[in-house]
Amino acid sequence: MKITSLDVFQLDLPYAGGTYRLSHGRDYDSFDATFVRLRTDTGLEGWGESTPFGATYIAAHARGVRTGIEEMATGVLGRDPRLTDRVWDAMGQRLAGHNHAKAAIDLAVWDLAGKALGLPVHALLGGATGQRMPVISSIHAGSPEDMRARVADHRARGYRGHSIKIGASDAEGGPALDADRIRAVLDGRQTGEFFLVDANGGLSPEHALRLLNLLPAGLDFVLEAPCASWLETLSLRQRCSVPIMLDELVLEDSDLVHMISTDAADGLGLKITKAGGLTPSRRQRDICRAAGLVMSVQDTVGSTLSFAALAHLGSTVPPHLLRCILDVRDMVTLPVGAIDAPIRDGGILLGDAPGLGVDVDASLFPTPVASYSL
Numbered sequence: 165m166k167i168t169s170l171d172v173f174q175l176d177l178p179y180a181g182g183t184y185r186l187s188h189g190r191d192y193d194s195f196d197a198t199f200v201r202l203r204t205d206t207g208l209e210g211w212g213e214s215t216p217f218g219a220t221y222i223a224a225h226a227r228g229v230r231t232g233i234e235e236m237a238t239g240v241l242g243r244d245p246r247l248t249d250r251v252w253d254a255m256g257q258r259l260a261g262h263n264h265a266k267a268a269i270d271l272a273v274w275d276l277a278g279k280a281l282g283l284p285v286h287a288l289l290g291g292a293t294g295q296r297m298p299v300i301s302s303i304h305a306g307s308p309e310d311m312r313a314r315v316a317d318h319r320a321r322g323y324r325g326h327s328i329k330i331g332a333s334d335a336e337g338g339p340a341l342d343a344d345r346i347r348a349v350l351d352g353r354q355t356g357e358f359f360l361v362d363a364n365g366g367l368s369p370e371h372a373l374r375l376l377n378l379l380p381a382g383l384d385f386v387l388e389a390p391c392a393s394w395l396e397t398l399s400l401r402q403r404c405s406v407p408i409m410l411d412e413l414v415l416e417d418s419d420l421v422h423m424i425s426t427d428a429a430d431g432l433g434l435k436i437t438k439a440g441g442l443t444p445s446r447r448q449r450d451i452c453r454a455a456g457l458v459m460s461v462q463d464t465v466g467s468t469l470s471f472a473a474l475a476h477l478g479s480t481v482p483p484h485l486l487r488c489i490l491d492v493r494d495m496v497t498l499p500v501g502a503i504d505a506p507i508r509d510g511g512i513l514l515g516d517a518p519g520l521g522v523d524v525d526a527s528l529f530p531t532p533v534a535s536y537s538l
């Protein structure tokens with residue numbers, strides 16, 4: 165079995181909540197998404213996706229996905245998609261780094277591998293635990309009252325966790341506003357709920373310490389990605405008692421090993437595209453497990469295919485280490501296919517359809533922006 169063609173498609177995915185606001189004045193209205201369709205000599209086709217969170221979130225941008233695919237395409241053609249690590253290595257032989265470009269192809273490879281073997285991707289990743297995965301919302305920065313209302317809305321829709329974005333500049337209100345946001349949201353906490361307070365690297369240690377000093381004792385939350393650099397993060401880590409998860413600082417396996425060796429955090433935001441697809445994400449899952457780290461299995465953003473990939477990986481994480489998954493479907497207005505994965509009884513359970521299990525809506529993809537074939 166070999167890959168015979170690679171088609172690239174582009175779609176804009178509007179953000180479902182109007183404008184998404186992050187620390188440092190970063191605003192996003194829509195996300196430029198790249199989709200990959202691989203076809204094989206057996207007639208099977210597999211689909212993948214890579215949707216960077218704009219161009220200022222991490223070192224990834226949407227046009228770079230498509231240019232990166234152009235660099236790697238000839239190395240993928242002719243490969244057996246069931247040999248997932250070997251295809252990933254072939255991409256690396258043509259392009260260093262650029263995980264976000266590799267992810268689009270890697271997801272399509274896993275989709276094909278599952279379809280070829282008649283198994284869901286979660287089975288190829290070691291097997292689903294059979295436990296419902298708690299789902300986390302993504303609450304962009306706003307006024308305390310507005311953020312509290314959006315949490316309540318997600319709570320009513322079955323979300324058990326909430327990711328609260330903070331990082332107000334001094335002009336916006338600084339640590340005092342961030343403290344008000346956290347207090348307002350955690351005030352309404354229900355039994356069994358959890359909160360990640362995510363600064364997306366937007367705090368100096370000074371801002372973070374002032375913020376934490378403004379909060380009353382006993383608030384139960386995890387501080388995610390407080391600072392933009394390792395030095396700042398480690399400085400804060402030594403002076404704060406709140407548990408910390410990292411996200412944007414960890415892209416490569418070596419970043420994760422560094423995080424563990426310096427005891428920089430208690431958990432990881434494991435994002436499929438950030439890592440370079442399911443192939444490296446599977447490794448990072450196992451490294452986290454070996455180190456006893458909690459995982460929040462996510463992606464930067466994306467549509468149905470990105471959601472499927474993270475949900476398959478999340479299905480294989482032992483429940484005591486799975487903090488949550490992110491339902492990226494909720495963040496954009498355009499689903500690109502159907503998948504059997506409703507939020508029910510506080511979580512999501514994936515079905516057993518082969519591959520990624522997404523019935524892609526072909527009408528959304530009439531014309532590729534690039535095509536490569538044997």
Ligand SMILES: [Mg+2]
Nearest residue numbers: 362388411433
């Ligand atoms: Mg994060």
